[in-house]
Amino acid sequence: MTSELTTAGGAKRAGRLSRDLGLAAAAYDAGRHADALRLLRPIVEAAPNAGAARELYGLTLYRLGRWKAARTELEAARALTGSFEQLPVLADCERALGRHVAVEKLIEELRQASPPPEIMAEGRLVLAGSLADRGRFTDAIAVLAPVEPDRARPKPWHLRAWYALADLYERAGDVPRARQLFRRLVTRDPEFFDAVDRLSALG
Numbered sequence: 001m002t003s004e005l006t007t008a009g010g011a012k013r014a015g016r017l018s019r020d021l022g023l024a025a026a027a028y029d030a031g032r033h034a035d036a037l038r039l040l041r042p043i044v045e046a047a048p049n050a051g052a053a054r055e056l057y058g059l060t061l062y063r064l065g066r067w068k069a070a071r072t073e074l075e076a077a078r079a080l081t082g083s084f085e086q087l088p089v090l091a092d093c094e095r096a097l098g099r100h101v102a103v104e105k106l107i108e109e110l111r112q113a114s115p116p117p118e119i120m121a122e123g124r125l126v127l128a129g130s131l132a133d134r135g136r137f138t139d140a141i142a143v144l145a146p147v148e149p150d151r152a153r154p155k156p157w158h159l160r161a162w163y164a165l166a167d168l169y170e171r172a173g174d175v176p177r178a179r180q181l182f183r184r185l186v187t188r189d190p191e192f193f194d195a196v197d198r199l200s201a202l203g
Helices: 002-029 033-046 051-063 067-081 087-096 100-112 117-133 137-147 156-171 175-188 195-202
Strands: none
Touching (some): 002 051, 033 051, 067 087, 087 100, 087 117, 117 156, 137 156, 156 175, 156 195
């Protein structure tokens, strides 16, 4: 990253850009996405070949709901770095834009890359959401089925998958299965999203 910034404007300017990138990352982590965007824009303009900056810029735009711009930046970052880690986010941008075929292609590409389980789980969530957007609840449930079994020590992505599955089961009319998963979530983490309220509503 330092070499990319140095190429963009020399060593002296690279120091300032690097500092601002650190500030932008801190703002992003703190949820101050507008501040992060303000800091990142001149960095990306000065160093368009800085993959890490383009990626953070794309993620910030995504958090702000600017799907087309986020897609552009994430695609650029992917071309620069060759990384597949943000493919689920890129796919979610495509989903938000109604480009469901593009979602399926990206998640298949992710699957072929054999990513770590937490990244693949995020990809499954996006694909399941895309299918559900089109009313294909059975297919969406099948996508998340590998993550459904109970686990003694569930990871955060297991909890997110269980919540999504519970929601899908409810929308598909399988209230008993939805109730079972919401109850499991409440047992594991009583403060997980609105799982308590969802379970209560199911009776």
